[in-house]
Amino acid sequence: MSKMSGTGNTVDTLSVNIAGLAPATYVDTIVVSDPNATNSPQMAVVTLIVAPGIPVIGVDPLLFAFTGVQGGANPGTQTLTISNTGFGTLNWTVTKTAAWLGLDPASGVDDGPVTVSVDLTGLAAATYVDTIVVTDGNASNSPIKVPVTLTVTAAPKPVIALSPTSFTFNAMIDSIIPPPQTLTITNSGEGTLNWTAAKGAAWLRLDPLSGSGNGSVTVSIDITGLIAGTYIDTVIVSDPEAANNPQMATVTLVVADKPKPSIHLSPVVFTFNAVEGAGILDTQILYISSVETGWLNWTATVNGPWLSLNPAAGEGDGTVILTVDATGLTAGTYVDTIVVSDPNANNSPQTAMVTLVVTAATEPILSVTPDLLEFTALMAGANPPAKTFTITNVGTGELEWYLGSTEDWLLPTPASGAGNATVTVNIDITGLAAGVYVDTIFVYDDDAPNSPQYVAIGLTVTEEELPCFSFPVDTIKFEGVLGAPIPSVMLPVTNPCGGTLTWTASWDSTWLVVTPTTGGQDQMVKFQIDTTGIGMGTYYDIVTFESNGTNSPFELVVQLHLTGAGIPWLHVSDSLFDFGDVCLGDTVIGGFDIVNLGSGDLPWTAGATDPIVLSEHSGMTPAHVTFTLSTVALPLGPQELMIFVSSSADPENPQTIMVKLNVIDC
Incomplete structure (x- = not known):
């Protein structure tokens, strides 16, 4: 008791001390007395x-929660702490039901930890529940149950991503196969992507057909x-474990027919002049080319016995030598037509007219070259530079x-003469106003x-200096291997005259790219080649420059020759030799x-029209060939001769070299 005495009303607290007491029942009496109380x-x-000691089971925590991924690693262990919160000795055991739940140890005395673990082996994605049961038959609160929850989530799935999802191939019959393309396969999800690639069409090839993780397939x-x-197939990329299995990419193949060539002849009019009693005349050349894609297989025919062609058939671009034999022909005009045919060409046949004028043996024949001279001058300025034309007797007689x-402003000198001659044409602009003037110089011989x-003479007098269009070349030749890049060419437009030059450029083909298409003087022009959609062969186009210059338009010939990789390709360094005026006998x-x-290897053979003499007529590349040309047997006047180079290793690509000169009497 806390109080042993007191006054008035009170409340007292009782306590006991069992130390040293054996289990039993104990009784005692509390006596409260007051001598003044009537009932004391x-x-x-x-x-x-x-009583004897009784244990009490204590657990911590009161529940367990585990999470794991299907097929993944087991989650980490947790601990169940068991304690005796009563008296005496606690002899506990732990049990469970599920095979996936592990307890270690399974029993113990008084306080102790139990390791709680789970095993995900063979478990599907789901939520699993079991109970840990802690028991001691002597514990006042036995059994104690601790719930265990295991949540197994599905394994992460891969996701198939394809790039690109469509392919287009353009091919041409009898041409090279377009280059392969690449399909990129990427796993944009989780997990491991184990893919296979499949297709249906025999014309479609895939490599490789399977892989793991990110990869690529050559299509x-x-x-x-x-x-x-047009052919269409689908590339199917599959993985049964992928969330978006399967995925597809479309492949489109467009096969174009072999293009038809177009026959182009140059020139289309030939004139031969002969005198009665003449034999074989100087040859002339007909150039045959295809102005579109495709390859020509041409034949050339004539009717007249006096005209022969060599060769009379060929492939691709070619040259035909026209030979006229005037033997036995009387004075008169003879006409024949060269017919060039290719049944596969879209404009077959094409024709060129040949005229032979045979004159009586005693008559001279006038030939005047050129037949047009144009002059430009600034009003009240200096007279324009003089120009010349030649007069040649291509007949006989004197x-x-x-x-x-x-017109008075036109001053040709000399005004008359005998035999072949050169006439100088001067212009006097004194007193002329700005404008365009024309006149004609007539050349007469009564016989x-x-x-x-x-x-024809043209004179333009301007109030201010006019520009003129100038370009360093009149032909650009590109040569390359199909599928390989072809270097571009840059050349300048200049204005060597006066004023301000402006121009525009136009062309027809799709394989030629010209930039810019408009410009002015001192402007660089870039020429590029795009071989998309074309095959091996020789292609031509003409770039036309329209300008405000006095010499508009200017036409530039562009030639493209494409061959395949690993194929011989014949080429000569020069296509023209122009020796100008050469004295007879030199x-x-x-x-x-x-x-x-x-x-x-590329073997070659070469030949030439008389009287050209070659140092070599055959050999292997590379080679250097020299030639000599004696004018002793040539007639006076302009001459055009040819050198021919060909190869059995590149039969569709003969090369020609033109040799030009003007034979004069010195």
């Missing part, structure tokens, strides 16, 4: 029962046996010529059957290189 003493009985085609048309013109011949000398721009 009063008593209270206290009973203490000391290629084979057009063997296919006809012209040529005695004289000139005639109308010549084709008299008169004429030279000899000129030239030389050129023969090379192989492709690969492999």
Whole structure:
């Protein structure tokens, strides 16, 4: 008791001390007395029962939660702490039901930890529940149950991503196969992507057909046996474990028919002049080319016995030598037509007219070159530079010529002469206002059957200096291997005259790219080649420059020659030798290189029209060939001769070299 005495009313607290007491029942009496109280003493009985020690099970925590991924690693272990919160000794055991739940140890005394673990082996994605049961038959609260929850989530799935999802191939029959393309396969999800690639069409090729993780597939085609048309197939990329299985990419193949060539002839009019009793005349050249894609297989025919062609058939671009034999022909005009045909060409046949004029043996024949002279001058300025034309007797007999013109500003000298001659044309602009003036110089010979011949004269007088269009070349040749880049060419437009030059450029083909298409003087122009959609062969186009210059338009010829990789390719370094005026009896000398721009061995043969003499007529590339040309047996006047180079290794690519000169009497 806390109080042993007191006054008035009170409340007292009782406590016991069982130390040293054996299990039993103990009784005692509390006596409360006051001598002044009428009922003193009063008593209270206290009973203490000391029982044997009873354990109480304590657990921590009261529940467990585990999470894991299907097929993944087991989650980490957790700990169940068991304690005796009562008296005596706690002898506990732990049990469970599920095979996936592990407990270690399974029993113990008083306080102790139990390791709780889970095993995900073979478990599907789901939520699993079991109970840990802690028991001791002597514990006052036995059994104690601790719930365990295991959540197994599905394994992460891969996701198939394809790039690109469509392919287009363009091919041409009998041409090279377009290059392969690449399909990129990426796992944009989780987990491991184990993919396979499949297709249906025989013309479609895939490599490889399977892989793991990110990868790429080479997509290629084979057009063997296919006809012209559009073909479609699908590349199917699969993985049964992928969330978006399967994925597809479309492949479109467009096979174009072999393009038809177009026959182009140059020139389309030939004139031969002969005198009665003449034999074989100087040859002329007909150039045959395809102005579109495709390859020509041409034949050339004539009717007249006096005209022959060599060769009369060929492939690709070619040259035909026209030979006229005037033997036995009387004076008169003879006409024949060269017919060039190719049944596969879209404009077959094409024709060129050949005229032979045979004159009586005693008559001179006038020939005047050129037949047009144009002059430009600034009003009240200096007279324009003089120009010349030549008068040649291409017949027989004595040529005695004289000139005639109308305008005072036109001053040709000399005004008359005999035989071949050069006439100088001067212009006097004194007193002329700005404007355009024209006149004609007539060349007469009373004995010549084709008299008169004429030279047209044009004079432009301006108030201010006019520009003129100038370009460093009139032909650009590109040569390359199909599928390989072809270097571009840059050349300047200049204005060597006065004023301000402006121009625009236009062309027809799709394989030629010209930039810019408009410009002015001192402007660089870039020429590029795009071989998309074309095959091997020789292609031509003409770039037309329209300008405000006095010499508009200017036409630039662009040639493209494409060969395949690993194929011999015949090429000569020069296509033209122009020796200008050469005295009758003199000899000129030239030389050129023969090379192989492709690969492999390339044998060559060469020939020429008389009287050209070559240092070599056959050999292997590379080679350098020189030639000599004696004018002793040539007639006076302009001459055009040819050198021919060909190769059995590149039969569709013969090369020609033109040799030009003007034979004069010195």
